[in-house]
Amino acid sequence: MHPKQLSTRSLGREMITTTLGGEDMSWQDGLALLESLESPSVEMYNKVLRACALxxxxxxxxxxxxxxxxxxxxxxxQSFVSAIEACGTQGRYEEANHVLSYMKEAEHELDEEVYGFVAKACEVAGNWRQLMWTFDEMMMRDLVPDLVSYNRAIGGCGEEGEWEMALSLVLEADSRGITPDYVSYDLAMRALHKAKQANRAHSLLETMKSAGVGPGKEMLGMVQELCREAGDVARAEEIVRELDRGGLSHGESEGR
Known part of the structure; x- marks a missing residue:
């Protein structure tokens, strides 16, 4: 067995039953339990794996x-899912994908839950390209990431200066039946603002309005600033008028 850096404990049958039935077993106690048994079962391993995941x-x-x-x-x-979940929370995307490959070989069901943990590993590690590959693989299996995953990816791409990818994710989510919310548009708009993409920002603003999502004064202010810097006076003044019609003063911060 692999070294567990724990001393072997002698557990009686009653204690083993109690430990397996409990929900608050620590992963250290779980490893000690496995160490003490000659023939631990899959159920016992799963209990310890679950503790490791948590x-x-x-x-x-x-x-x-x-x-x-x-x-x-x-x-x-469940054995595989728990191991992937543990990797996900710690940003270990390489290990998560390694376990995923074993899971595929064993022909276990792969669903949004499993890929969600792999995506989480990519998000925590800040590896947005790996996250895109995970999304692509999900879609090849007719699985769709949820809105939270999309928003994290949009925000991460924006932070890395990948404004084109951030923008494409908003459009992709919508095309797959995942309706972008204010957060989705806001994160994409910040990416465009950072990259000084005035035309793209104005286009996204119009898309957002068409979708029935109100932009708010902070977002309008970002687009107005980009248009003004790009020399598009007409659009900049149009946004100022829109701010005024809404009873908003350009430059005020928006509480969210």
């Missing part, structure tokens, strides 16, 4: 899967 302990989660195989046990779907 604690973000990706490393023991991954090698517990290997240990199960070495002992002749077949990890089930």
């Amino acid at each position: 604690s973000g302990q990706w490393e023991p989660g991954c090698w517990l899967l290997d240990e199960m195989v070495e002992l002749g046990l077949d990890p089930d779907r």
